[in-house]
Amino acid sequence: QAEAARLDSQQAEFESRLQELQAEVASAQSRALAAEADHAAAEARLSRTASATLTSPSGSSVAQVAELTARVEDLEGELQRFRSLEEAARGEASQHRVGLQEFRSAIHVLARKHGIGTHGEGVQELLAPVEAELDRLKVGDAEKDAGHKAMEERMQKHQEEIATLRAEHAKAQDQLTRLGFERQELETRSSAHALKLETRLQDLELEHAQAVANLQGDAELYQRKMEAAEARAQEAQPAIERLRAHIRALEEQFAEEQKLRKKYHNQIQDMKGAIRVFCRFRPMIQREAGDGVALTRADAFTAQLQRPSPHNDVRPFAFDAVFDGDSTQEEVFADCRDLVQSAVDGYNVTIFAYGQTGAGKTHTMYGNAQQPGLAPRSIDALFQVIRREEKGGGKKFKVKTYMIEVYKQDILDLLVDKPPPKDKKAGLEVKKDIGRGMMYVDGVTEKFVTSPQELMAALMEGEKKRHVTATKMNSASSRSHLLLSIIVECMVKDTDQVLYGKITLCDLAGSERPKKSEVTGDALKEAIEINKSLSALGDVIEALTKGSKNVPYRNHKLTMLMQDSLGGSSKTLMFVNCSPAAGNFEETQMSLKWASRARQVTNDVKRNADTREVARLKQVIAMMSQAQNTEAAQDDRQADAPDNLGDIDMKMAMTMTMRAK
Template identity: 45%
Template sequence: MKGKIRVFARCRPFAGYERERGCQQCVAFLDETTLEVRGSRGPKQFIFDAAFPASVGQEEVFEDMKNLVRSAMDGFNVCVFAYGQTGSGKTFTMSGTPEMPGLTPRTIAEIFLLKEGLAGVADVTISCYFVELYLDNLRDLFYAVDNPRDTKPPKLDIKVDEKKMVYVKGVVTKPAASAEELSALFDAGNRMRKVGGTKMNAESSRSHSIFSVLLEVANRTTQKTSLGKLSLVDLAGSERADKTGAAAERLKEAQSINKSLSALGDVISALSTEEKFIPYRNNKLTQLMQDSLGGNAKTLMFVNISPADYNADETLTSLAYAARVKLITNNASKTQDSAEVARLKAIIKRMQAGEKVDLDSGGGGSDDGPGGETQPPASDNPPAADDGAAGG
């Protein structure tokens, strides 16, 4: 399945500081896909797959992305990410509030609703990992939850497997048997994220976060096993120090954020113009998103904007960035193995982790190695390869 990355634009309501400044509305929604921004050089129109004014609520926004959850359950690599200047509503779109849940909690509920629908037809195993990129370092948020006093966590490496899917070597992966468990894991990890206050946002995300849900579906009838990955990415916002008042540590964070977003912009530019060399390796953020941009994923981008003329320049920059993303074409493909291949891969994974495996009780093979030691089975599907991309 080949197709362009879908892009949704979403405008938040006026913020308190914008009202205090007497700001005027500079964004107009002409129809369900078109918006116009009045900047210093006159009005400019943008057309996306959907354009949501501030009056559109969380439930309606989720309805337009719900089918992607089913795609992940079907074995596709799916990525949903939010982009925009600091304070533009990205975290509200992705996480929301207890009263107005965002895309992530609604996605979690939908995953288990789909799992219930497969009861009796397939066995569904759900697990997840949660990382953030802070000051160019990759942090395992689940490890931080389990080891809050450990100042030297294990090193993480960003890898790419033989199916061109990104994974994080060394990351803590946790299983979830219910929507409540998965929600609790997300909330616990989210509380470990780096946040801080600026003049434009009382609780500004100071990192990029990636919450990835792994969905393994073993169909009892076809004996096929699919593995889908659904990544929900909350990017930190681009900043201008003169507006945010960033200084000292906040300024250092802002510089790191802007550097990674600039690298992401370079990748988007290269992909949209179909250049031969794509600079994924220039930043850990672009390495993490390698399979979501120009990869094998079904990807949806939310570009979040402010309605105020005070932020018109940043709004225009964000929308121009999103317009480039819309030009990128991805090759979405299912990840699916036969039951036997899936079993052999599981054995290899356990052996790589140092476990002893009894192949006879595992459903095949014989213990014919020297001294009774288990030998790895022959397979046309070798263990995951990586491209050597270094992580945090």
């Protein structure tokens, strides 16, 4: 087996290494493809950048510079021509003005020479054209001065435009130079990046080739190892099969030993009269999906409860059997089947379920159509035992049943045909049959049954009348304690004996915290009453474990009904049902501690057997006692009356027995 494990380990290691190498090859290929894509993207970016930033801007810049240069040259030429024309015009005007002035001076000289006044008509006629021309020249000079001024302004404007064009030319030249530098830098960076990508691609190709070579070598090596391992596995296969068969045999032997151990342990507990306690916890449900698991099964007799963080310590709890969420209803009933036989043999048997609400008590006790619980399976097993015992012809059986619920402070009959009137008290009273050691309910409806079908019909009839309410913790929360009692009377012809056995199946209502169940109104009152009754039951168990002389059975009707089951003459089996969720840690811990205390209680188990005559007399006395009792009696008198009547029963039975002998 060790060799097979080693071979499996080597094969798993080879497969893991093969997967790693394949992953490395795939990674190298992806890196090579990524490098090629990066190289192509870089070349594309370089091409777009060169095309967008160099070709178009440089062409426009050169054209702009040429245009600016041509405009500057045109303006300078025009300015030069204008200055030449202006100078020529000024020269001609100056010569003409000088000639006119000389002509006027000559006229004045001639006039003075000949004694002619300058204001004479002749002189004025000669000077008039000259003066007109001089005036015209003055006007022309003024116009020329205005034109010259306008020309100066145009020249100033052209000079400013030339300065602007030169600045733009310098700016365009700077931009062209900068773009050239940028182009050169981009070309350098692109070349370096392309070189780097090419080098990286070569490295990746080399790594890929090396990885492929290593992979092939490792694959061949592991292939040889795997073939050798398979050969060794084939050689070791017979030994492995023998070991597996031996392990299966040991497991079967261990399972049988566990069954025998549990069987003998239960027999010893029955001989001691100790209450047997089975722990069962259900699987996690949908509303607990995000919660942790606090309760686990360590072995067939131990449950482990883990405290939540920051403690995280584990506390074991020992029971007579432990069933987890994977246990079936059939497996659970297999450890309870012997109690059915005990009831047929004349013993009182009680099976009850205790635990938090929503922990699975009703599922354990009653189940459903697909997964029947203890009650339906006990009914089938009971009639199987009766049929087997009756085949010999030496025994005759009578079976009757009653079903009640303890709702708040009242005991309600679930099999009564007609409910009592509203103005009449519906509750029943609990009394004790001292002679048989059994508690009974005075006035309860008892139905005789002859088959499992009739008994199941009575069970279903009673279940329909039970009080049930939906809460946050349970969609069908039981609001009462349900008790199904099956009384078996066996007449043995050979010994002339009458055996009395009783099976009580009790589904207790679940303890609950109103804050969690979020009940209000009547449901809250029901929860308070349920917790009170369970507290009274805990007080009884506490008193029994401490050996107290006064056990507070009378504190509640539930404890009075279970008096013969706890500290009485009954064989008792208790189921503690729990939730495994960490969110219910406190409730689960309380239930487990409660069950551990109950496990310390010891009953005085007795067999109920009388002669036929004594049994007949007891029935007569019981009928007489029942007729004498009335509902108006006080509680104390009702509690004491059965004891006194029981003493009378015993004395009369002993007297009749002595007379018969």
